[in-house]
Amino acid sequence: MTDEPAGLTVVGIGADGWPGLSGTATAALTAAQVIFGSTRQLALLPSKVEGDRVPWPSPLLPALPGLLEAHQDRRIAVLASGDPMFHGIGATLVRLLGADAVRVIPHPSSVSLAAARLGWPLPEVDVLSLVTAPVEELHPLIHPRRRILILSAGANTPAAVAALLTSRGYGDSSITVLSQLGAPAESQISGPASSLDLTDIDPLNVIAVVCNAGTAPPERTAAKNDPTGPRPLVPGLPDAVYESDGQLTKREVRAVTLAVLGPQPGELLWDVGAGSGSIAIEWMRTHRDCRAVAVESSAERVGRIVRNAAALGVPRLRVVEGRAPGALAGLPAPDVVFIGGGVTRDGVVEAALDALPSGGRLVANAVTLESEAVLAAWYAKLGGELTRLAVQRAAPVGGFTGWRAMMPVTIWSVTKP
Known part of the structure; x- marks a missing residue:
């Protein structure tokens, strides 16, 4: 063993094992007094590496702080598959100990x-x-x-x-x-x-x-909730991709609402009165680091939101069954709140505003006169922007085509001072 000071070095190792390591990596492993890794990785080391070999326990993350503390006065090496900072243990250790406490020797990732x-x-x-x-x-x-x-x-x-x-x-x-x-x-x-x-x-x-899209049968292409339909990256997915009982923010309104919400990477959204979950789902689809909590009082709709989230690629959406404002207690603090249902219920808007940090954004939609009146009152009190959106879609009228109007939607948005 060398007289190097105690510390922690993460060494990336490939399936080729010891022969594929650099001189720097082999020196670090040779100098280590204890080496952590999977059973497969530890078996790749030759007998001349004398440090104690400790296989990772399962589950790993809860045990990691205790393991490191137990060996804190020893020179520690950690084996990682490929590049330790690419979906590897290196990133976990840096978050836990800080970048200054971790030395990383990368290997080409898989x-x-x-x-x-x-x-x-x-x-x-x-x-x-x-x-x-x-x-x-x-x-x-x-x-x-x-x-x-x-x-x-x-x-x-x-x-x-x-x-x-x-x-x-x-x-x-x-x-x-x-x-x-x-x-x-x-x-x-x-x-x-x-x-x-x-x-x-x-x-x-x-x-x-x-990826190569085949040709779907005509009867499947025209079907509701068709899984083979297009999935554009911008908000405003076709209504047909959602399983819904009708409680769904329609495509055109959804696109405008998401534009007003303005998702940014790392932000957390509360979707209050989530219905089919479309706002929370498309919020999370804008960036892999966007997070959301969907709050819905109907157990049937909660199940529907979970299925929609999985089918549309955001299975990590957190869904909370409960009625606002009570259901909002104890949730992680939001960066942005959307109220799609329950705006007339006492305390809902107040609870949302209280939960937001300074600079946080609140957006609420209304389709009834009563909910529109609530938004108008809040607009008079706090300002922000008030928009009324009317959408018409072409539809058959006998043998001709006419415009069928959807219910107008009022959108109020405000930034908390």
Whole structure:
């Protein structure tokens, strides 16, 4: 052992193990007095590495602070798969200990290796980790001709990805499963999502997808809640992609409302009186770091929101069953609040304003005279912007076509001083 001071070094290691490490990485591991890692990673080290080998417990995160504290006076090395700062333990340790306390020695990530094998320029590729996320988070990335690299959770992930693509009408998409990248046993298989045999897959794999939308049968394309329909990135998804009992902010109003809400990465939205959940869902779809809590008093609608969120690619939407303002107590503080229902109920607007920080934004929609009057009163008191939106859609009138008016919607928005 060397006389280096105690500290923590995170070493990225590939499937090729010790031979693929740099001199800096091997020196750090040789000098370590204790080495943490998965059982698979620890087995890659040669016998000349003398530090105590400690496999990670499961679950890891709750045990991590105690493990580090127990060995705080020793030189610690942590093994990480590939690049420790790319969906790896390195980022977790930096959040826990601070950047100054953690030394990171990276290795090429599995995504970098996959891109190199395929000849894909990484800036032109969407990357998704399904190591801990549900497969439904793939939905927002599925668009014609897009290329996606997916970090797999194990042997069953490729089949789950193929099934989701096929259900979306993208069964003609090309899937390549790259296993054991960088190791002597490296392999890959390719084929269409709808027919590729994915029954015997190595658990250490990365999935590459080239999206190709097939032609859906006419009866399916015209069906309500058609899963094969287009999913644009901008707010205002077609109404038909939502499961709804009619309590749904319509497409045109939804697009304007989201523009007024102005989602920014990292912000948390409260969607109060969420109905079908469309505002919260499309808020979260604008950026992967946008978060939302949907509050809805109907148990039936709560279930519907959960299903809509999964089908539209934001399964992490938090749904709270309860009636505002009581249901708002104890929720994480919002950056923005949208009130789509319950604006006439005593205390709802007050509770929303109280919860917002200075500079926080409140947007409320009204369709009845009574709720419109409430918004007008708040506008007179606090100012902001008051907008009335009227939408008409063309519809058959006998053998001709006429305009069918939707109920006008009044939108009040204000920034808390």
